[in-house]
Amino acid sequence: xxxxxxxxxxxxxxxxxxxxxxxxxxxxxxxxxxxxxxxxxxxxxxxxxxxxxxxxxxxxxxxxxxxxxxxxxxxxxxxxxxxxxxxxxxxxxxxxxxxxxxxxxxxxxxxxxxxxxxxxxxxxx
Numbered sequence: 748x749x750x751x752x753x754x755x756x757x758x759x760x761x762x763x764x765x766x767x768x769x770x771x772x773x774x775x776x777x778x779x780x781x782x783x784x785x786x787x788x789x790x791x792x793x794x795x796x797x798x799x800x801x802x803x804x805x806x807x808x809x810x811x812x813x814x815x816x817x818x819x820x821x822x823x824x825x826x827x828x829x830x831x832x833x834x835x836x837x838x839x840x841x842x843x844x845x846x847x848x849x850x851x852x853x854x855x856x857x858x859x860x861x862x863x864x865x866x867x868x869x870x871x872x
Contacts, residue, residue: 763799794856801855808849811835 764780765772772780786792801809801817818831842858843850850858 759800759803794852794859797859798852798855801850808847808851809855810849811839814838814850 761772764776764783766776766779767773783796787796798809799805801813803813803816804810815831815835818826818834819828822831838858839848839850842854844854844857845851
C-alpha cells in the first residue's frame with residue numbers, strides 16, 4: 748500500500764477532488780477520486796495527472812511560479828531558493844518553445860520524456 752502520510756502533494760491532491768471546496772471529500776468526490784486513480788494505467792493519463800499536480804491554478808499551463816512551488820514542496824528547505832530558481836530558469840529556457848514563460852501540456856510532456864530528466868532536476872549542493 749502507498750504511504751501518503753509524508754507525501755507533500757497530499758494537500759494539493761485533496762484539493763483536486765474537493766470540488767465543493769468545503770475541506771472534506773463527500774462520498775461522490777471520494778468515489779470520483781478512486782475512479783480517476785483507477786484510470787491511470789496508460790501513459791497519456793499519467794501525463795495528464797502529473798500536469799494537474801504542477802498546474803496549481805488549473806489554467807491549463809504551468810507557470811514558472813508553479814514549477815518553482817512544486818520544486819520547493821519536493822525539496823523543502825534542503826535546497827536554497829536561488830538554486831531552485833536556476834532550475835526553473837533552465838527548464839523554461841529549454842522547454843518553453845513558444846516563449847510565453849509557461850509550459851503547456853505538449854511542452855510538459857517533452858520535459859518528462861527526456862532521457863536526461865534526472866539531470867534537469869539535479870543540482871550540486
